[in-house]
Amino acid sequence: MEHYMDKFPSRVVQTDKGEYRYFGGTAYLGLQTRKDFIEHYTTNIIHYGTHYGASRASNVRFSIYDKAEQYLARYIGSESCLSLSSGYMASQLVSQYFSVTEHIVYRTPYSHDSLAAAGQLKVKDYEELKDALKRKRQEQKAVILLDSIDFMGLNYPDFKGLQSLNLQDCIVVVDDSHGLGVVGPKGAGVFNRLLQLPLGELIVCGSLGKGFGLQLGGVFGTKKRIEELRQTPIFGGSSPASPATLATLMESQYILERQREKLRSNLKQFCSLVKKPELFIHLGDHPTFTFMDEQLTTHLYDNRIIVTSFPYPTKESQLMSRIVISAFHTPRDIETLAEVINEY
Template identity: 40%
Template sequence: MAHSIYRIPDRQILIDGEPHLYFGGTAYLGLQAYFPFQDLYLKNVLKYGMHYGASRKSNVSLEIYGKAENYLAEWVGSEDCLTMSSGYLAAQLVVQTLLEKGHTILAAPNAHKALCSNGVIVTSCFEELEKLVSKELTQNNPMPVVLFDTIDFSGQQYPDFKSLTKLPLDKVILIGDDSHGMGIVGENGSGCYRMLKSLKPAKLMVCCSLGKALAIQAGAIFGDKDAIQKLESTAFYGGASPASPSFMGTLLDAKALFSERLQTLKTNYRYFKSQLKNPSFFNHMEGHPSFEFQNIQIATSLKNDGFIFTNFNYPDDNGPIVSRIVLSAYHEKDDIRRLANSLNSHLK
């Protein structure tokens, strides 16, 4: 059942007038309603305004974009970076550019719909992906491209990326969507770029939304300078309005907050795991604050105990009901203790 609420969800939300503890969504660092973060954003609104209504390729440009992109590239460990107004547009810029250049693009199982546009071949299993990559390498075509979610919630990718290591990566372009990794996994929350780079693919680009963990309404693409410059030269990039400069300024000003909230999230994660008596019940990736399961009875019992979490048919209305418990930096220790106690009582 969908619940309509009147404000951005935090650790507690009202459902039919009754308070419930909220363990859903993707606000991993709990920043959207965090006053110190809001204060930084409002200061940047006064400095930069709400929106920059011009192309990034215009003859007049705001320097904050370059500063933000340099910071992101250094943080993530890439040579270069560009930003767009959303993670969806960032993904589409990469995919459409490669399609226009004649590359065959294969989407791994569980790849996000933002990546799987018309022209992309969606595979149903990793064995099919391996076969299609091998077949493509026998053709006299541009290098094949493999799209995937770094955090795909099935455990097939992060943290070991075992499915990717079965591919001839030195002959493949990898495009990862790191929307659920950026800000929370990797060194100081830098995401998966360095991990993927260590696999030595022929070419690597990573795109992501900055709006999940970091609460920055924008998307980013990471790669080498040549790849980023080619994306910047496209009409797609030039014709799209940029992200709000206020968010770019907030991204720079919130560096200390990101680190602080990440440490709080890690503390919450460790405490939750220490309280669980049956962790194997969940589909879980070590180090990621999400715990997925498919059990309607348990989901109903948790709802009756006063907990709201991500719970919907996936990937469409005909799919099974998938439940996902998500920990955030806004949760308090008692919230987590209560959730663990409820789970332990129902999983006996």
Template identity: 45%
Template sequence: MIKYIDSFPGKNLQADHTNYLYFGGTAYLGLQTDIEFQDLYIKNIRKYGTNYGASRKSNIQINIFNQVEDYFAKLVGSEACVTLSSGYLAGQFIGHFLNKKEFKLFYSPNTHSALYINNPEENKPKSYITFSSLSIAIRDHLEKQSTITPVVFLDSIDFSGANFPNFKGLQALPLEDVILVVDDSHGIGITGKNGAGVFKTIDSLNPKELIVCCSLGKGYGVQGGAIFGSTDRIKELTATTFFGGASPASPANLASIYQAEVLLNAKRILLHQNIEFFIDNVDAITKFKYMIGHPAFTFSDEKLTNYLEEHYILITSFRYPNEDANLMSRIVISAAHTKEDIRNLCALINKYYIF
């Protein structure tokens, strides 16, 4: 059932005049409601304004863009980085850029809709249900059209556990002949060393080329997107009219990430402590699909969702990305939750599974 609210859904929310604990959403570090981060963000809005609608090709250049992109590239371990106004735009940008006759597009299981593009029938991308079928299709393609480079799109974190953290499915592909495009929206900022995400991990698998894109709104709490890759590839992307014609990410948003490194590191430590606390205190942890180091715990028991709501706890539960999709239900632990919040949740889950 949809709940309508009048403020950001932090760890507490009010709906229908009822107070709930909230274990859902994507505010993994709890930055959106953190006073220290908000104060920094407000300070940067006063410096950079509420929005910056000019092209990055303008004759007036704000330094923070290059500063943050250099910072991100070093953090993630890529040669270069470019930021954009959203993660969805970043995914679409790459997809459209690579939609050329010299590339053949393949979509791995559970790939996010942000990476899909509407292609004409002659180059229509196909989504594969398993990595085994994807591997067969790529090898067959290489045998028949070796001059056309396969491009594989995937989500680093698809909530099934098939990819992060070990990426076993990827390792079955002929990666030395494949360009990988990885959406790390649910990993950047919270997984990897200092929130670096999966770039280094996947790069160690030695693909022909690696391009990683992401939203900044989940791990970093502000609207924006980013693309990581080789210097040459990022230069190609930024030379396009697609990039030049688009407004950039808000400089206030990027500055807030850049200046909040100490706070981000502290929140990340707290998040991982909370994740461990939840795992240690749920007796029936095997009822959930989860990935070590990630705060989302997926399940399919709709009665559990209803039971938690009856006890004033709301979680993420809806059909995504459209009404024809399967019901997506997951508990999300955040850095904003207290140990008491998590203890109450665990007690309810343990009581539910006794019955």
């Protein structure tokens, strides 16, 4: 069932049937309506303007881009960083870049369509990928594309599929859209965790909007690779992220950490109360609980709770539902959700 909103859905949504508690979306840290966060953003819009549409290759440049990219690289743990206007642009920049090289590119199951590009080979599981890597020509460099948070338990938190592969000569590209700002020390995502694996090269890309509450994408990797991506027509020809967005991200870390603490508390409370964890696919400390039971979605809705629920990634796909715990929620919201699930 579709619901149309007139304002940002936080812990509750207003529908034509009245008010419902909302456990969906991707606003994990509940930043989008926080007064202090909005004040930072507003101040930066006044300073930098609402939008900057010039190419990053222009002869007139904002210094905030270099400052923010250096800051983000340190934050995530990479040598270098490239910022873009969205997570889709970030992931497409990387996937399109490899689509016109001599590399052989494998796309793993449940990876987001933002990583899709021409010439990729889709594999059904990591066993098929293992066999494909053994069969490829020795001189061919392999690129492996995956989502860190795939909602089906293939990757985060243990990345057992990757650990089963010989990755020493592989480039691993990870879309960490649902991890950046949310998981890892201080919300740094999975970069440092994956860096512990014996792989040839690591590139992390994706949206920072879900974890940091701002319209922004990023690519993280080695200085050499980031510089190569910086020289591509896609990067040079696209509008950058808003400079006000980058400035706000740099200035708001104390707010983000406070919200992450609240999120961790809400997640801990929910996990302690729910009596049927087997109903869900839950990925480590990520605040989402995936399920395919349409009757459970209906049960929640009948008890005035709306969750994320739609066929994914296409209209012909199986209905995927997801409970999302966020920093928006109050302890009473969490109690109510657990009580309704326990009644099912």
